[in-house]
Every structure is written in C-alpha cells, then in structure tokens.
Amino acid sequence: MQVTSTPESQPVAVPRGTTRRVVLAVGIAHFINDGYSSFLSPLLPRLMDDLGMSIALAASLMMTWSLAGSFLQPLAGYLADRYGRRFFVVGGPLISAIFLSLIGLAPSVQILALFLIIGGIGSAVFHPPGAALSGGAGGGKGSGVRMSFFAFGGLFGFAVGPLAVVGLVAVVDLSGMWIAMIPAIIVCGVLFRVLPTDRPHPDAALPPSPRAVLRMLLGPLGVVFGIGALSGFLQRLFMTLSPIISAQDGVSEAMGAVVLSVYMGGQAIGTLAGGVLTDRMDRVYLLAGLTAFSIPAHFFTFWLPAGSPWMLFAAAIAGFLNLALMPPVIVLAQEIMPKSRGVGSGIVMGLAWATGSVVVIAFGVLADGIGPRPAAVISLPLVAIATALAFHPTLRLHRRPDHS
Numbered sequence: 001m002q003v004t005s006t007p008e009s010q011p012v013a014v015p016r017g018t019t020r021r022v023v024l025a026v027g028i029a030h031f032i033n034d035g036y037s038s039f040l041s042p043l044l045p046r047l048m049d050d051l052g053m054s055i056a057l058a059a060s061l062m063m064t065w066s067l068a069g070s071f072l073q074p075l076a077g078y079l080a081d082r083y084g085r086r087f088f089v090v091g092g093p094l095i096s097a098i099f100l101s102l103i104g105l106a107p108s109v110q111i112l113a114l115f116l117i118i119g120g121i122g123s124a125v126f127h128p129p130g131a132a133l134s135g136g137a138g139g140g141k142g143s144g145v146r147m148s149f150f151a152f153g154g155l156f157g158f159a160v161g162p163l164a165v166v167g168l169v170a171v172v173d174l175s176g177m178w179i180a181m182i183p184a185i186i187v188c189g190v191l192f193r194v195l196p197t198d199r200p201h202p203d204a205a206l207p208p209s210p211r212a213v214l215r216m217l218l219g220p221l222g223v224v225f226g227i228g229a230l231s232g233f234l235q236r237l238f239m240t241l242s243p244i245i246s247a248q249d250g251v252s253e254a255m256g257a258v259v260l261s262v263y264m265g266g267q268a269i270g271t272l273a274g275g276v277l278t279d280r281m282d283r284v285y286l287l288a289g290l291t292a293f294s295i296p297a298h299f300f301t302f303w304l305p306a307g308s309p310w311m312l313f314a315a316a317i318a319g320f321l322n323l324a325l326m327p328p329v330i331v332l333a334q335e336i337m338p339k340s341r342g343v344g345s346g347i348v349m350g351l352a353w354a355t356g357s358v359v360v361i362a363f364g365v366l367a368d369g370i371g372p373r374p375a376a377v378i379s380l381p382l383v384a385i386a387t388a389l390a391f392h393p394t395l396r397l398h399r400r401p402d403h404s
Contacts, residue, residue, distance in 0.1 A: 066354060076088060095122025128350065131349065134146045220392075223395055225355075263319040267319040274323070
C-alpha cells in the first residue's frame, strides 16, 4: 500500500511500503501502554486497605493518574507533529510500564501518587502520536478501520492487564510486582528498531497555536470534545467504583479483576466495530446510538450482583458501547484538524478524558456518603448530554464518511 504524505493530510512523512508494519507496531505499543495502565484498578481495594484510603481518596488517585495521562496529550501531540513521532510512540509505553510496575512498592499515598503521575505522563506521551501514525498511515482512506485497530490494541491490553497483575501479585505479592516491567523493556526495544525513523514533512504547516485551538473548540471540535469527555467519565467511573463494589459484594480479588477484564474485553471488540462503522454509516446516528444505549447497559452493570453471569454479560455490552465511540471521535477530530492529527487526537483523547476524570471525584465523595453502587447509578443521566451533542448542527459536514 502506498503511503501518501501531504501538508494537508499528513504532517509527518512515513516511508513507502511500511503502512502495515507501522500500524501493527503502534498497536503493539498501545497494548503495552494500556496493559500496564490497567494495573491500578484491580489492586485498588488492596491498596486502600494497606494505605488506609477512603473511596474519595482512591477516586482522587485515579483522577491523578488519569489527569497525568490525559492533560499533557495536546502538548505531546504538538511536539510529535513538529519533531517526529517514533521516540514518543516507544518512549511513552516504556515510562508507563516501568513506573506502574512500581506501585506495589509505594510506602505511602504520596509515593503512590508520584508513581502514578510519572506513569500517566508516559501514557500521555504515547497516545497522540500513536493515534496520528495509525490514522494517517494510509493517506486518510480507511482511517476508521486503522483507528479501530489502534484502539483495539490498547483495550486488549486493558482487558489482559487486570488478570495478569492479579495473577502476578498472587505469586510474588505487591513487593515483587516490579518484575512486570521486564517484558515491556524488551518489547519496546524491539519496537524502536521496527518503527521507521519519521521526519516532519518539509512543506507541512506548524501545528496550530493554543489560541487557534481554542477557536476550534467553539465549533465542531468542541462538540466532539464533549462527547469524548462524557465517554471518558463513564469509563473512569467504572474503573474506580467497580472494584470497590466487587469487594463490598464479597467477591474475590480475582473475580473483581475478571469483571474489569470482561468490561475491557467488550471495549476492545467495540473499538473494532466502531472503526468499521465509522467508515460506513452516518456518524451522527452512530454517536447518538452508542451513547444512548450505553446508559441502560451501565445501569445493569452497576446494579446487578458483582460477578454474577448477567452482570458479566451487561459489563461486556456496556464496555462495547462505551469504547465503540473512540474511533469515530478520533477520526472526526483528525478530519477537523487535518494538518495537526496529533494535536486533534490529544484534545479528544487526552484533554477530554482528563475533564471527564475530574467529575469522577464528585461521585467518589458521594460514594463515601451513600455507597458506590447508588453513586454510580445516579451518575448515568449525565451521559444523555453526549446523545444530545451528537445531533449538534456543527457536525453536519462530518456526518458522512465520504463528506470530503
């Protein structure tokens, strides 16, 4: 497949004949990054006991990690668009793996927060250039399918990670959890050799200024940002409260990890379906349908007894609907900002998810008062805002895959 590189569609030139290799390598890097990023959630009840944390403090830690992994994404996208992406795509997962493998050694909440912040920064460094390489590798055509593969790599990592870390901790305890970083160091070394050296296109325009980005956020980019923020809120809420609900229902730590893995597995499959649908159907109806149906699916996921067969079924469906949103949201952002794919991806993945994560704190405080299950259910009507945003008139030019 020939890879095109023009100032309008691809700020960074990728050598000819490398499209499939680039997409596969970036997908593996995403698997590594997000697999290690999933280590915190299944261990949260254990860390709460060991470090004496309340639900609100645990939610604050989740927010700290999420903000670190999200807030810097637009800046990382800017730098990658400007100077090249390979270093970011490989270095980000490496940083995440090393520091998130150390959380079991944290002697205090402060040190735990420090490890989470550095690990989150690694994730922030990776995501925008990774999405930009995947979305633009084929010159724009079929970007939804490539973006779904990119997202699938991350969500497959999220699905495997909880089971892997709980199994590892069962053998070596939290103090030996650091050995988890070894496979990532080896794989990242291989990926650095596999990915081609990229360079800024000589005719490419500079990424937009912060003022220009703010102007774009007043238009369709802001609508897509809002949908992404609500999607991120729902996922972060599940990752925070689900392990606590499982623990309060008396299920084992392993079953709590299974619940997370089933949800993330549904998300991984959802990203594949979402990418295909992004290239084939009206995006307004796609976004509206996914957000609307995710509300009852998450209700049953939160309300049914943790670990029960029907709850696991609901978790798989809820995860599917939640992250099937990722490919259309990222593709829309890259279409809105074709000269700065990394910045656009960083805004709707990073900045949007950081915004959604902040809201989780309020429901963590509420959960301390009324319990995690009622607090989770009360949050769900917020997602209806995303359904309404899908019909915003500023998206009309981008509702069809062949609009350009």
